[in-house]
Amino acid sequence: MNTGEFDLITHIRARVGQRTDVVLGIGDDAALLQPPAGRQLVITADTLNAGVHFPEATTAHDIGWKALAVNLSDLAAMGAVPAWCTLSLSLPTSDPAWLDGFLDGFLGLAQSHGIALVGGDTTRGPLAIAVTAIGTVEPGRALRRDGACVGDDIWVSGTLGDAAAALHAWPDPSTTLRERLDRPTPRVELGRRLAGIANAALDVSDGLLADLGHLCRASGVGAEVELTQLPASTALATYPLAARIAWQATGGDDYELCFTAPPARRGMLEALGVECDLPLTRIGRIVAGAGVRARDAEGQVWQPARPGYTHF
């Protein structure tokens, strides 16, 4: 079955949620939005390409979910409240069943975070999903990469390495690991509540050590990480230690938040973890100098076989 481009757009439009600040949504040359007074905008854009960012066998639902989730994760890492997004969808063919599954995933996640799809386009081409997400934040309260201070604790949310383990076990990972790869949970609530507590933050998409390296460069500091402290899910704990450590430290695709905060805020952060129902784990500290040093159980500096995900 094949349907036209304008039918596709009509179909998407009919399923999109509303926000009162969307003056004009899908259907004109562009959308019209009323930004909230006295707030800054936070904007991010991330693309998923078939075979690069997800295995070809990934379901339409999970592709839709993940395409939005990785963008919401960037908003979370800035401490922003999600507001609006655009979707550019390149499809090899027009398949209504695939599109419905995709929209179930994309719009389901959108609804749970109150973000409205306001525009975009559908084109013919190799399967690719480009999303731009916009949120808002109180001026001066955004979580940035460049605020880490010497002496800060380094924290990470949730568990690390599950997505890499799922890819290792592909096409037959356990349900738990597969869900962590295909339907990552953007830590939006945590990010919002870290504003004013954390000195610096980012999301773990390229791999913990690589991402922490970005944070250190932006802040002009170094970092020491205790590999034994990296949080692991019970599903990951069944793997040999060496593989587990590599996935946790360098695997990427985790979409947890890594952030730094002064030791005086440990109590606040422990309470916040309980309130968000999300483990927050101290994994190291910010030091003077540059670069990220990871130490193993014997205190030896650990060298990853590959530092993190890179496209080229």
Next chain:
Amino acid sequence: MNTGEFDLITHIRARVGQRTDVVLGIGDDAALLQPPAGRQLVITADTLNAGVHFPEATTAHDIGWKALAVNLSDLAAMGAVPAWCTLSLSLPTSDPAWLDGFLDGFLGLAQSHGIALVGGDTTRGPLAIAVTAIGTVEPGRALRRDGACVGDDIWVSGTLGDAAAALHAWPDPSTTLRERLDRPTPRVELGRRLAGIANAALDVSDGLLADLGHLCRASGVGAEVELTQLPASTALATYPLAARIAWQATGGDDYELCFTAPPARRGMLEALGVECDLPLTRIGRIVAGAGVRARDAEGQVWQPARPGYTHF
């Protein structure tokens, strides 16, 4: 030569222009923007895929130009002032010379319209360029598709059909036609100045009659178009009449503005065309009913072989 993803981002970042309302640009999880007080946001997203939206032999410069131009054209059609954009660039390989050419085109056009590139990503995949562009407009002044009134004149800017003629002559179109296909000029200044004059507007991307059909549906009106009035460039005038008319009426990729306005504003519009140094041509009128009727030199209703561009 091959360079890493972070080098690519660093390279792009070094070439990006600045705006004082960009609080934090490329380099964090997301950009931070200070929206102007008392204005609405206008947001659009359009993607170009290799082999679909441009011939494979198109130069990197022209691909960069066009990827931004089609988005600026959507902002123009809303009467918006361009402000910020994001760029998601999927590349099969990392080629610094190609990237520099692409950035010459993209950032050159960006600079001339004062729009700042504030974020995005570079991924490995089939060549595709997804852009989201954001502008601002005074509340209530946006040009929409749904404001056309019975009795309005229908106007179009510039000339129509050149891009279709260039594709017809591909790979060897004349320089003039090739430039119209590869480096369309978004009518940003015209769009801004039409706010308050035009009742409805859109840009001609799918083909005049198809786009006018969208406008009529949104406004609940019909349209009558005189094919003999469609403006043609001197380059196009060398082609046989039948081909020319088809390209002008249905070819698409023109990125001119089509708009409607009451006859009482003809004088204002003629003056505006002179001030913008851009021909504005009356091509028909809005009528009661529905649908678009195009009449040829004999007054006969003309049926296009294909109504306009569609992806599926």
